[in-house]
Each structure stands twice: as C-alpha cells, then as structure tokens.
Amino acid sequence: MPATRPPKSLPVSAAGLPESMAGEAAERGLAFAPLYRQVKARIVASLQSCEWRPGELIPSEMELAARLGVSQGTVRKAVDELAAENLLVRRQGRGTFVATHAEQRQQYRFLRLMADEGGVPLLERELLECRRLRAPGWVAKALQLRSGDGVIEIRRLLREVPGAEQERGAGTPVVLDDIWLPGALFKGLNTEMLMAHKGPFYGLLETRFGVQMIRAQERIRAVAADEETAALLLQPQGVPLLSVERLSYTYADKPVELRRGFYSTARHFYRNELN
Amino acid sequence: MPATRPPKSLPVSAAGLPESMAGEAAERGLAFAPLYRQVKARIVASLQSCEWRPGELIPSEMELAARLGVSQGTVRKAVDELAAENLLVRRQGRGTFVATHAEQRQQYRFLRLMADEGGVPLLERELLECRRLRAPGWVAKALQLRSGDGVIEIRRLLREVPGAEQERGAGTPVVLDDIWLPGALFKGLNTEMLMAHKGPFYGLLETRFGVQMIRAQERIRAVAADEETAALLLQPQGVPLLSVERLSYTYADKPVELRRGFYSTARHFYRNELN
DNA sequence: TAGTGGTCTAGACCACATG
DNA sequence: ATGTGGTCTAGACCACTAC
Secondary structure, three states: OOOOOOOOOOOOOOOOOOOOOOOOHHHOOHHHOOHHHHHHHHHHHHHHOOOOOOOOEEOOHHHHHHHHOOOHHHHHHHHHHHHHOOOEEEEOOOEEEEOOOOOOOOOOOOOOEEEOOOEOOOEEEEEEEEEEEEOOHHHHHHHOOOOOOEEEEEEEEEEEOOOOOOOOOOOEEEEEEEEEEEOOOOOOOOHHHHHHOOOOHHHHHHHHHOOOOOEEEEEEEEEEOOHHHHHHOOOOOOOEEEEEEEEEEEHHHEEEEEEEEEEOOOOEEEEEEEO | OOOOOOOOOOOOOOOOOOOOOOOOHHHOOHHHOOHHHHHHHHHHHHHHOOOOOOOOEEOOHHHHHHHHOOOHHHHHHHHHHHHHOOOEEEEOOOEEEEOOOOOOOOOOOOOOEEEOOOEOOOEEEEEEEEEEEEOOHHHHHHHOOOOOOEEEEEEEEEEEOOOOOOOOOOOEEEEEEEEEEEOOOOOOOOHHHHHHOOOOHHHHHHHHHOOOOOEEEEEEEEEEOOHHHHHHOOOOOOOEEEEEEEEEEEHHHEEEEEEEEEEOOOOEEEEEEEO
16 A cells, blocks of 8 residues: 555445444544544444454454555554453454453452452342333433433342351342443343343343443442441441442443442452552 | 664663662563563663653653664654553653643642532642651551651641632632651651642652652542541531542652542542543 | 654564464 | 464654744
C-alpha cells in the first residue's frame, strides 16, 4: 500500500461496515480516525457479533493484517490497546484470546473485596431471590429502559468460605447483592439456571446469553444497615456498611446490569489502586 | 547498532548506573530485560534524581534515542509506558513533560470523591493541626520506619465550596483527613508553610521537598463516626462514614505518606472505574 | 519554518508454546 | 519444526505547536 496514500482508510467491504455516515453515533467520523483505530473498531465489531467468542483464539496478527490490508505493526497497536482495556488477552507463543469472565481462575474480575488477613477471600454464593418485575424508575433510568419495562431482580448472599483451620458449617456473610438485569436481554434466566450454575455470575451471562461485561463504574458510600439487610449479614441493625452501586456495560457503552452490594467491612475492605 | 547484537544492553556509563548486581533489588536482572525496559529504568532514574523536575520538558525522543544509543521506536515504547503510568505527560507538537501534582487544573489527581449533583466538587482546606511526634507502631509499619522515628501528623478538613447560587459563609464539611509523613523527609514542614501554601498538598511536597507521589493504594471501609469526628463533620455521632486509608509511594516503591480520610457520603460518593 | 510527538510501514530476530 | 506474540530497527509522512 505504498502507492496512493492521501486519506488512508480501511476498505469498507470485507466485514460489512456501512459506508453511510448516518449509521450509529459510535462510527461517526471513524473514517478520518487513525488506521489503527479503524482496525480496533473492526476487531471490536467482530467481538460484538460473536465472530470470536469469549475464551476463543482470534486470528494472528499477520492474518488480521493481511485480511485488513494493513501492516502487522498497525494491527499490533490496535490489539495492544484492546489488551490494555482487557477485551483481549495476549499469550506469547500461543496467540491472542477473547477475554472472558467464565474461566479465569483469578476469581471475579470486578470484585475489589479483600480480607484483612489472607488476601483475596474465597466466597460462596447463596441465591435468595430471583424474580421478574416492572423496572422501578431509578433502575429503568440507569439501564436506559422505558419505565415499566421488565427487569430481572436477583438477590444473593456471599459468604466467606472458612479456612482450612476451622470448618464450622457455613461461612460468614460478607456481601449482600441486589442485581437488576434488562428482562429482554436475558429471556430464559431463572432460579433453576442460577442454582445449577457453577462459576462466576458474569460467566453465565456470557455463555448462556452472549452478553459480555466489558467495564463498569461504581459509586461507593457508607450507609447504616436497615433491619432486613442487617439480619441477612448477621449484623446488628444500623451497623455501617459499604454501599457499592455498580453499573456494568457491554459493547457500545450499553449498560446491561445494575447492582447494589452491601459489604460488611468488619474484617474486609475495598481495595483500590491509584496512579 | 546493527553490527554486534547478542546480549543487547545499554552501555552502563552515561548516567552512572552501577554495574554490580549487588546494588538495589530494583535493578536486579535488569541487564537481561528488554531494551525498552532498560530505557524506562534510565528515564525513571533521571526523574528520581530530579535531572528533570515535575512540570519540565524532557528531551525529545530523537535526543534520548541518540543519547542512549537505541532507536526512536524503542524510546517511544518506554515513554509510552511511562505516560500510561502517569509519570510522564505527552503533548503533541510540544514535547514530553514530567507529570506534576502542582499545576494540573484537573484538581487532585488521587481524589475520587464526587458530588451527587455537579460532578467534581470544589473543595477548600482548613488546617486543624500539624505537629511532630514519635511514630505510633502502625504508622511506622506502614511507612517502613523504625518504631519511634519522628513523623509529622497533619489534620485537615475539606469543605465543599458553596455554588454560585448560595453563599452562606463556609462550605459543608465533607472530608476529615489525618496525614502522617516521615519527619526525616520533610524537615522544614510546619503549620506556617501549610497555611501559606495554595494549591494541591502534593504539589507542596513536590516543589518544596522534591518528593513526588507516583501511585497509591487505598483501603476503603464503612465505619461509625466517633464523637470527635462527627463534631468536626457536623454530623451526629455514629453516622456511617467512608474510611479511606491511603498509602502513597514515590519512586522505587518507597512509601512516603500514610493518610486516613473520613468521607461524609450523604451527598457525595467515591467513584471507581472497573475494566 | 522547524521541531515535536503521532502514525504507518517493512523487515529482522528473539522467546515461547506446541506438535 | 512451525507459528505465535515480543522486541528492535530504520525510515517515511502527518498533525500540531511555536516562533
């Protein structure tokens, strides 16, 4: 491609991106963006359309470069950024994989809870509730639904699994989660499915519903436990709890999960790194 | 440098890195690290020795490449990573600058507090205390001091500046900070200096003491306000507060500040992004 | 106009994982 | 032995900033 150069741009053909500017807002002006950004967008489009699924190997840099008509270095820069955003995972000698919440043994990717002693806590889930209802106003607003649209409400309790030392039955309750999902996106989701599923919750959404959680933002406050919450966490009413509100997004900045967790921070804390 | 290649390594001369492996642990095995990592280490060394100070322009990529005997691309990768770590700031057409807490108008780099309405809150400081004392055990441990070493203890209150709409004197107290600093590092720091200083606290440590805060880790809990804290924040005793413990590091992973903030989260929250 | 970082290319070799 | 990502180079042109 050293001959003509001027407004360098990917051929809009192979993967079927619309040429019209009237498409999605996300594509606006992308034709004038740097080549590697266009490559990035093409890769993300392939991820979004599940051409490559979570955990799978994507084509090599050389192959992508050939397919898209750019140099390997340009693909590399695009993939580097996507790996930095945790959409892809590079493994030297093996290839580049689609990130997944399903298999990774490093526990929950979005959970920042740590134990005062012993680092990352081992948690077990107890499902307390799973029902469908009309979205309350604030839930609808957060999930960008129409007020009254159907949502799934899930309540669950996370207990810390007792260490090898002691083993007195069930662990100590640490987190109470309330989760709201758009009903339209998760049609078959119900109590049985949740009970049957082992592994991360986001892994279930990924493998069964094709919805991948890409990023999230959290709002953290300190609140006093109400009677019901306190009882479930085996704490006195009014005890200070961390309230963690999370809005999770999938591709194209689409919010697909609202969650509010109450964290008992007597023997745990929320870890954050700043730079 | 296309002639000899085998164990490619920077000449250990120009900036005076010791050849002996018996040096600091941070340099261990660096001779076998990729070239761009050695370049990174050299740049960090120059930052640490204040060869280039916060806010200043560092040499261009071409110049660094020539000086270090590597290609521009290698310098670029090193600088890219340092920019991603917020040690450097790139500005197209102008050059690359040393990051600083002093000037940046984007307020406090490490403060994750947001207002429910109006986004980033405007805060004013009130200094409540500044004294020297022997380090309590837990402070000494966190700052890696000997128990009994001298530390500076600072207490301050952050108030939200009232918006243009209303202007009823002082703002609402939002944060109570207790700060501990190693006395040996901040010899002349006292009440007068703190009172006289305008701008970010970390900016003062930077310009007056040459200590740059590079990264930090925070541990967040929910606690009940004790009598004194509650009074200062104009809240009832026992109100739930966010306890934010921060340990800040300068170069070479050296901890140089311990801080515990109590955040009133009635009309504010702690923001975090996950990915 | 000159200098800087930003993008893009082409090609080489290395380190690692796999069959 | 093959193929992958990881590193390094050299050189080109673009976009932005400053003088």
